[in-house]
Amino acid sequence: MVKELRQQFNKSFTQQKYEAFFNDLNTAHSSLQFRPAETPVFVPKHFHKQMISACESIIDVILKPDFKELTENSIPKDLRVKNEDDYPGCLTFDFGVCINDHNKLEPQLIEMQAFPTLFAYEVLLDDTFYKHFEAPSNYSSYLGALSKDSYLKLLKDLILKNHAPENVILLEIFPDKQKTNIDFYCTQDYLGIKPVCVTELIKKGKELYYFNGGKETLIKRIYNRVIFDELLQQEEWVQEKAKVLFEDIDVEWMPHPNWFYRISKYTLPLIKHPNIPETNFLNKIEKIPSDLENYVLKPLFSFAGQGVVIDVTNEDIEKIEDRENWILQRKVQYASVIETLDEPAKAEIRIFYFWPDKADRPIPTNNLVRLSKGKMIGVRYNKDKSWTGGTFGLFER
Structure with a gap:
């Protein structure tokens, strides 16, 4: 995403460096069960600002007095947990790297959750990367003014x-x-x-x-x-x-389990922002769009993306009986813009937010990135492909 840095990194890359990096990363616990990608993603300031703007607009909605009332039906009755707190301790926001109508890169929100992700592993990944590769000093995986030490202190306070x-x-x-x-x-x-x-x-x-x-x-x-x-x-x-x-x-x-449902696909129809694709509850749509090829159909309650319909047809919609449990979302087109040593890769960036105790708002802290050369992001779409898998973004400061 930053042309000069991408060219420098790719030019200095060797398979021997990657293998040493992989072995070092895996040595920590000999338990790495997903593929670490060969490269980070270099994220310029303007792109970072767009993601943060979208995140903050979502947080504004979460902070509204009626947010819990609006999301009461998001929690399945048989999965509601007692003693819910006032706010979630953490949030994650997934953005696809896309190209807009003006042929410029922009982030588009894919999903969000009030649920943990690889909060601790990303510290190990960052440490291990810098043992084997180099990056400019004004780029960091830690967001805001955070460093490894201050990030770990926030994580410790959050969890303990x-x-x-x-x-x-x-x-x-x-x-x-x-x-x-x-x-x-x-x-x-x-x-x-x-x-x-x-x-x-x-x-x-x-x-x-x-x-x-x-x-x-x-x-x-x-x-x-x-x-x-x-x-x-x-x-x-x-x-x-x-x-x-x-x-x-x-x-x-x-976080309290109820927040997993409150802040999820269920929340997307409540938010309007240029970096958040149009989303509507299926049962609230008066007229089905004629250009269904530009939409994706998603169940509100599913595990690991199961049930998602990428190529939507009228027949797919007609056979759904519980339409209140589905959303129709404007499709985003991932851009294959991460140059690799063969074909370019798509990227999805996940921003971490922590909500410190008694703070008015959560704060951005760290990130992870997934690279893909398949139709979708995920391991099963990238078999036998290099420069794919889990990595992180280095953000310009």
């Missing part, structure tokens, strides 16, 4: 709050089997909290416990990584074990 690490857990479904488990181990390295499976929770009265080094230990705060849509796909005995999460338990959440 004022609790001892042994009383805080990272909660997942079989964490060792998750493709993103390297982030769990990095979180443990940086913060001292353990990844715990939902099947390992012990309830006594209103309190939860887990075994920590063979000792039954009280849980005061949960760093929640459980996606309930994924939970519903588990065997019955796993879902039975997880029912404790829906009871009246004496724990703090980061």
